[in-house]
Amino acid sequence: MDWIRGNTVGRGSSATVSVATSCRSGNIFAAKSVEFFESEMLQREQKLLSTLNSPQIVQYIGDSITMEDNKLMYNLMMEYAPAGTLYDAIRNQRGRLEESVIGQYTYQIVQGLEYLHSSGVVHCDIKGQNILITESGAKIADFGCAKWSDPDASASMPIAGTPMFMAPEVARGEEQGSAADIWALGCTIIEMATGMSPWPNVNSDPLSVLYKIAYSGELPNIPVFLSTEAKDFLSKCLQKDPKSRWTAKQLINHSFVEEFNLSQRQNQKSFTSSPTSILDHRAWTSTEESETMDDIFETKSASLAHRIGGLWLNSRAPNWKWEETWITIRENVEGVKQDNNVGGR
Numbered sequence: 001m002d003w004i005r006g007n008t009v010g011r012g013s014s015a016t017v018s019v020a021t022s023c024r025s026g027n028i029f030a031a032k033s034v035e036f037f038e039s040e041m042l043q044r045e046q047k048l049l050s051t052l053n054s055p056q057i058v059q060y061i062g063d064s065i066t067m068e069d070n071k072l073m074y075n076l077m078m079e080y081a082p083a084g085t086l087y088d089a090i091r092n093q094r095g096r097l098e099e100s101v102i103g104q105y106t107y108q109i110v111q112g113l114e115y116l117h118s119s120g121v122v123h124c125d126i127k128g129q130n131i132l133i134t135e136s137g138a139k140i141a142d143f144g145c146a147k148w149s150d151p152d153a154s155a156s157m158p159i160a161g162t163p164m165f166m167a168p169e170v171a172r173g174e175e176q177g178s179a180a181d182i183w184a185l186g187c188t189i190i191e192m193a194t195g196m197s198p199w200p201n202v203n204s205d206p207l208s209v210l211y212k213i214a215y216s217g218e219l220p221n222i223p224v225f226l227s228t229e230a231k232d233f234l235s236k237c238l239q240k241d242p243k244s245r246w247t248a249k250q251l252i253n254h255s256f257v258e259e260f261n262l263s264q265r266q267n268q269k270s271f272t273s274s275p276t277s278i279l280d281h282r283a284w285t286s287t288e289e290s291e292t293m294d295d296i297f298e299t300k301s302a303s304l305a306h307r308i309g310g311l312w313l314n315s316r317a318p319n320w321k322w323e324e325t326w327i328t329i330r331e332n333v334e335g336v337k338q339d340n341n342v343g344g345r
């Protein structure tokens with residue numbers, strides 16, 4: 001092992017993330033690790049992340065297999081973000097970021113999404129917990145749910161993501177394309193502005209969340225205290241019809257983020273720095289009667305929500321805290337696999 005594992009800096013539903021130091025260079029990086037026998041998803045994430053290269057995407061460094069405490073581990077190495085996630089930043093600011101900061105992060109996330117979507121990748125799990133804050137701003141991370149947008153490649157790809165941040169067409173199990181990332185971006189802006197979920201008054205079980213999003217016809221509330229530009233930007237992200245949602249390419253020129261777009265262009269003109277090392281860049285109310293549920297979930301598309309909800313109910317974790325962390329769910333081709341994302345952050 002030519003690197004030393006340091007402290008654990010994060011724990012997701014699928015993996016543990018530690019800070020690590022290279023023995024040769026002394027450089028610091030992050031290692032996302034799982035036991036090799038259950039590393040299929042992390043290896044899939046590695047394959048996808050290794051094809052990406054953008055200032056607004058967490059920088060891929062490499063992968064390795066290590067033997068630690070008699071356990072064979074698979075590690076995905078990437079740049080380390082000492083400041084943690086956007087979710088941490090929101091909590092540090094007592095749940096509400098200033099609008100100028102929201103604008104800046106939003107611009108950087110849109111840049112990352114524009115890069116991803118133009119590269120044929122859909123992230124599928126945009127939320128504050130999956131955005132890292134680095135010296136060069138917000139970077140999109142955690143490609144555990146990501147997929148290629150090519151219909152042939154994604155035909156067998158199941159719906160994945162975090163119910164509270166899911167777009168209506170995703171909650172109905174119809175499609176999960178790039179427009180779904182834009183809806184999730186809108187939800188993340190609400191998270192930045194309020195420190196709360198986009199559906200704060202909805203019963204917090206995923207089944208209720210999914211039903212509300214899929215069939216109520218309602219939209220998340222746009223915070224009243226935001227500027228007209230910010231509200232307009234949000235309304236472009238939170239269109240029920242995915243075809244009516246603005247694309248990342250359109251949003252990048254929206255007046256809400258215009259000043260960050262302009263200042264970046266100016267910076268690009270004045271600096272011509274060459275890159276050094278990659279490490280230098282561093283669910284409606286409470287659950288209804290089951291007859292009603294069966295009526296509601298009769299359709300093919302809704303059966304997805306039913307399966308997800310059932311699984312969640314069956315595997316509820318004792319230390320679950322919905323308010324503090326948003327669940328990520330993944331369905332594999334053979335069936336549904338539900339991951340409890342229970343704190344540790």
Ligand SMILES: Nc1ncnc2c1ncn2[C@@H]1O[C@H](COP(=O)(O)OP(=O)(O)OP(=O)(O)O)[C@@H](O)[C@H]1O
Pocket residue numbers: 009010011012013014015016017030032058078079080081082084085129130132141142143144328339341345
């Ligand atoms: N590069 C990094 N630098 C610093 N902290 C990180 C980094 N990557 C991840 N983390 C921390 O580890 C946590 C878990 O990482 P990640 O979201 O990638 O794991 P996961 O198991 O895929 O999570 P999820 O349950 O969202 O699928 C993050 O929320 C964050 O706090």
